[in-house]
Each structure stands twice: as structure tokens, then as C-alpha cells.
Amino acid sequence: MLILAIDTALDHCAAGVLNTDSAEMIAQETLPMKRGHAEALMPLLARVMQQSGIGFADLDRIAVTTGPGSFTGLRVGLSAARGIALAAHKPVVGVTTLSAYAAPVVTEDGVSPVISAIDARHDHVYYQVVSGSGEELVPPQVAAIDDVLAAARHGAPHLVGNAAAILAGRWPAEISAPVAVDNQSGPDIGWVAWLGAAADPAQAPARPFYLRAPDVKPPASMQAPAQTAASS
Numbered sequence: 001m002l003i004l005a006i007d008t009a010l011d012h013c014a015a016g017v018l019n020t021d022s023a024e025m026i027a028q029e030t031l032p033m034k035r036g037h038a039e040a041l042m043p044l045l046a047r048v049m050q051q052s053g054i055g056f057a058d059l060d061r062i063a064v065t066t067g068p069g070s071f072t073g074l075r076v077g078l079s080a081a082r083g084i085a086l087a088a089h090k091p092v093v094g095v096t097t098l099s100a101y102a103a104p105v106v107t108e109d110g111v112s113p114v115i116s117a118i119d120a121r122h123d124h125v126y127y128q129v130v131s132g133s134g135e136e137l138v139p140p141q142v143a144a145i146d147d148v149l150a151a152a153r154h155g156a157p158h159l160v161g162n163a164a165a166i167l168a169g170r171w172p173a174e175i176s177a178p179v180a181v182d183n184q185s186g187p188d189i190g191w192v193a194w195l196g197a198a199a200d201p202a203q204a205p206a207r208p209f210y211l212r213a214p215d216v217k218p219p220a221s222m223q224a225p226a227q228t229a230a231s232s
Helices: 037-052 071-088 099-105 145-154 166-168 189-198
Strands: 002-007 014-017 024-032 061-067 090-098 114-121 125-129 134-146 160-163 182-183
Touching: 002 037, 002 189, 014 037, 014 099, 014 189, 024 037, 037 071, 061 071, 061 099, 061 114, 061 189, 071 090, 071 160, 090 099, 090 189, 099 114, 099 125, 099 160, 099 189, 125 145, 134 145, 145 166, 160 166, 160 189, 182 189
Parallel strands: 002 061, 061 090, 114 160, 160 182
Antiparallel strands: 002 014, 014 024, 114 125, 125 134
């Protein structure tokens, strides 16, 4: 299969084309950025597709990260992926950023649990824990950093994600230290592609994977008036 992978969920804008038959990324590009995904993505996609030497009609599937991540960034990637899929008449699948972070560590056949962690700000992280073989130990959720450290009960972990260094810096001295700390601004686009190739389109929708509501509220003029009790 030929898979186009797109990731704009965190602090980079990335895309790549995977050929599963030859087991290689035939084109890819990653641009570090905190803002500006909307302006950067389409030119980046054009360069990646030109480098791959194929057209959108030649693709078998589009894979896109669904979060957790930046609400704005997620919408950019998801909109592009769904638009390409619609125009090219191809299926599109969603891949969570947490699973994409964990995937390369799990494939190493390690024995240590893997904690994928993404900075959710305000002393919280989005995280999940899987065993060294990929079995889910703690499902994806958002939690205070001190609460996440309780995951150490599963054994000294491999920390990965853009909050890996944050967790490592708060790791209690009295428990076993992490076996590795991989602080990455975003997941490897190649693994987004491989997870997209393995996903079941019916079970992996390309829609935002939110673990909490946005940190925004509508203006007061748009909020519904408070209800008052009728006088008796």
C-alpha cells in the first residue's frame, strides 16, 4: 500500500509517503513549528508528493493524527486529510499521537512499560501506559503530573513524548528511575504512516481525539441567559 501520513497535532508540521511493499518512506518532510500549520501544510504536502513521484490518485490510504494535541493544529491536519481523501476517493484513518509516540518503542520488544506523555499545560499531561509488548495498562487520559507518577507501579518505564522530560524531572527519587527518556516535539511521521496502514478504517475515524474541552469560552453575548425560578 501507498500511505500518505499527515501530522499537525503538536509542535511540528509533517507529512510522508510510505510504501508498505518495500517497507520504506519514499518521501517525507518535517518542519518544527508551534504556530503556522495552516500556512505551512499545503506547500509541504506538495513538496512531499512531488518527491514521492506519485499522485494523490495513486495513494491507497491517508493517515492523520487525531490528538491529543493543539486544537488548532489538529483541525488543520484533519481538514487537509479529509479533503484529499474526498477528492481522491480514498479512505482516511485516524492515529492518536500517544500511540504514534509509543509505537517505535514497543516494536523494540522491550520489557519495560512505555509511558507516552504530551504536555497539556497547567501542570497536567495527556498520557497512556502500555506494556513492552503493547498491551494497554492505563488508557489515554489527562491527569496532573503528580498523579501520572503513580504509573511507576508498573515498573521502571520508557518515557516518550513532548512531556517525557517534564515527567523525568519530577520523577520521585525513591522509586526506580525511567530506563529511557525520549523527549520529542512530535511523533515520527513514519510511524504515523505504519499505524495508519495497520488501522481498520471502520475503527479508526479521522476525527479529533479530545481528552478534555478546549480552554476557551464563548463571549458573554453568545452565552445563554441564566434560568431563574418562577415566583410563586
